[in-house]
Amino acid sequence: MGLAEAQASGDLIxxxxxxxRFKDLYPWQASVQAKSRDDVRAELENASKVKANGSSSDQHVASP
Known part of the structure; x- marks a missing residue:
């Protein structure tokens, strides 16, 4: 295991x-998984497409 992997997993003393280890001292931080730039870009692109299509779930319909 390399240094970067140990930092990411919390295995450093x-x-x-x-x-x-860091993961034992701060268990709430060790459980968070970082996303790659490609993952974030894909999510952003998908969200932009959904919004452009008007399929966003945050659109509200007015009550009569």
Missing amino acids: ADGETGM
Whole structure:
């Protein structure tokens, strides 16, 4: 496992005295998965297409 992989997974030692790893000290952060730029761009492109087609779920219909 390389340094970048260890940082991403939280496997680096965070505390020299206890030997705890970052993922053990901050479990809520270790569970977050980062997205690649390509993933974010694909989501943005998809959202733009949906909005352009008028299929957005945040459009509201007026009540009579």
